[in-house]
Amino acid sequence: MALVVTDAIVLHSFDYLESSRVLRLATREHGVQSVLAKGARRSQKRFSGALDLFAEGQAQFYARAGRDLHTLASFDVNRARFALAADLERFAAAAALAELVLRFARDESEPTWYDTLVDALDAVAVADPGAARAAGLAGAWRLVAALGFAPSLDACASCHDALPAERPARFSHPAGGLLCERCGRLAGVGRALLAEARAALRAWVGAEDEEPPLDPQSARAHQRLLREFLREHLTDGRPLRAFESWEGSRLAAGPASPGADAAP
Amino acid sequence: MSAIDDLAGELSKLPGIGRKTALRLTYFLLKQRPEQSRRLADALTTLAERVRPCAECFNLTEEERCSVCRDQRRDRGVICAVEEASDIGAIERTGEYRGLYHVLGGRLSPLDGVMPEDLTIDRLIARVRGGEVREVILATNPSLEGEATALYVQRQLSGQADGVAVTRIARGLPVGGDLEYADGVTIAQALSARREM
Numbered sequence: 001m002a003l004v005v006t007d008a009i010v011l012h013s014f015d016y017l018e019s020s021r022v023l024r025l026a027t028r029e030h031g032v033q034s035v036l037a038k039g040a041r042r043s044q045k046r047f048s049g050a051l052d053l054f055a056e057g058q059a060q061f062y063a064r065a066g067r068d069l070h071t072l073a074s075f076d077v078n079r080a081r082f083a084l085a086a087d088l089e090r091f092a093a094a095a096a097l098a099e100l101v102l103r104f105a106r107d108e109s110e111p112t113w114y115d116t117l118v119d120a121l122d123a124v125a126v127a128d129p130g131a132a133r134a135a136g137l138a139g140a141w142r143l144v145a146a147l148g149f150a151p152s153l154d155a156c157a158s159c160h161d162a163l164p165a166e167r168p169a170r171f172s173h174p175a176g177g178l179l180c181e182r183c184g185r186l187a188g189v190g191r192a193l194l195a196e197a198r199a200a201l202r203a204w205v206g207a208e209d210e211e212p213p214l215d216p217q218s219a220r221a222h223q224r225l226l227r228e229f230l231r232e233h234l235t236d237g238r239p240l241r242a243f244e245s246w247e248g249s250r251l252a253a254g255p256a257s258p259g260a261d262a263a264p
Numbered sequence: 265m266s267a268i269d270d271l272a273g274e275l276s277k278l279p280g281i282g283r284k285t286a287l288r289l290t291y292f293l294l295k296q297r298p299e300q301s302r303r304l305a306d307a308l309t310t311l312a313e314r315v316r317p318c319a320e321c322f323n324l325t326e327e328e329r330c331s332v333c334r335d336q337r338r339d340r341g342v343i344c345a346v347e348e349a350s351d352i353g354a355i356e357r358t359g360e361y362r363g364l365y366h367v368l369g370g371r372l373s374p375l376d377g378v379m380p381e382d383l384t385i386d387r388l389i390a391r392v393r394g395g396e397v398r399e400v401i402l403a404t405n406p407s408l409e410g411e412a413t414a415l416y417v418q419r420q421l422s423g424q425a426d427g428v429a430v431t432r433i434a435r436g437l438p439v440g441g442d443l444e445y446a447d448g449v450t451i452a453q454a455l456s457a458r459r460e461m
Contacts, residue, residue: 085411
């Protein structure tokens with residue numbers, strides 16, 4: 001049984017038996033790992049308040065080869081993200097980011113996406129009220145790219161011809177990105193993206209410093225595009241629950257605004 | 265499946281009981297007199313048939329309304345909202361609270377698919393709208409999900425119940441604890457929630 005020491009973020013936790021808790025951790029060196037925190041619910045001595053959602057720190061766990069559930073020895077938190085609970089839009093966006101990682105990341109060493117996740121959660125945690133949705137979208141697309149699923153935005157995903165940036169184009173989920181006019185006509189299906197929506201997507205996927213402005217209607221349309229894209233690449237058929245609640249503003253105090261389904 | 269396997273299988277579904285312990289309990293029961301097993305079976309049947317959520321606060325009870333809601337000496341102007349019925353026992357043991365309760369039935373958790381409509385928030389709002397309530401204490405757990413749940417309930421109440429104070433239980437250092445041994449997260453929370461003396 002090897003002792004693993006790694007940077008980690010708590011993505012999900014649920015109670016296990018009487019006093020323990022199972023955590024799903026995003027780790028810098030070992031991808032997503034499940035660990036059992038024995039006695040975590042009964043005593044604060046071993047893990048203190050470190051086992052809260054989105055807390056970041058150094059985890060030590062005993063890993064057994066061939067096992068899916070390891071035993072957590074300690075978790076020294078260096079950053080708790082309480083700010084994510086101070087705004088429901090932030091909370092919903094962070095949960096969607098966690099779901100994205102839980103569903104797409106594997107247990108291989110992926111330091112790139114770990115850092116992208118840290119940046120995304122931090123950006124959402126400090127986002128102004130009303131800007132958390134855009135911060136979440138930016139973080140999610142960057143994670144998609146870091147996890148190896150970046151959509152093709154500058155060249156046709158089917159024939160690989162260069163795409164003029166200023167024109168609308170059709171986004172095909174099965175093809176994995178934008179299509180040129182000819183391939184778009186042949187495909188017949190897909191979301192039509194205006195030049196502004198393409199620019200926003202390129203800025204997020206390319207991790208550009210300048211964030212594109214986003215009105216609520218466009219933000220929801222982008223969320224729908226992202227959700228459809230993720231669904232296309234998931235094969236298990238399970239719903240993206242956190243994503244759907246984020247997209248539907250189900251945690252917002254008021255009802256979702258009209259026009260939420262408008263295309264970008 | 266044999267009767268032994270059947271019972272051991274059911275017992276092993278209980279928290280803290282693994283397959284081996286379940287078998288040990290099964291063999292223990294087999295060594296007892298048959299009346300003992302019957303009493304246990306009766307108690308389980310009675311539990312399932314009689315215990316239900318209180319019609320008012322969703323605490324567990326055998327009556328239409330729980331003992332807290334029936335108690336006329338309780339302060340009916342204060343409602344303490346908790347995640348689970350088991351949290352009520354922890355607050356009652358302090359002997360410091362004389363108001364009523366409301367069991368939300370969990371906490372918001374988008375990853376687990378727990379959304380506002382899965383909780384009893386609408387019933388809490390209906391109680392507050394009744395007019396008698398002057399304060400709602402949000403006593404959800406001091407976790408990120410508990411805080412988000414409290415925030416959601418506060419937002420819902422703020423637009424629906426004018427003049428009702430919505431408060432949140434404090435969090436910070438434990439009584440009798442030692443600052444030197446407290447973790448950074450707890451100290452940070454205690455500092456941010458400091459109060460004037």
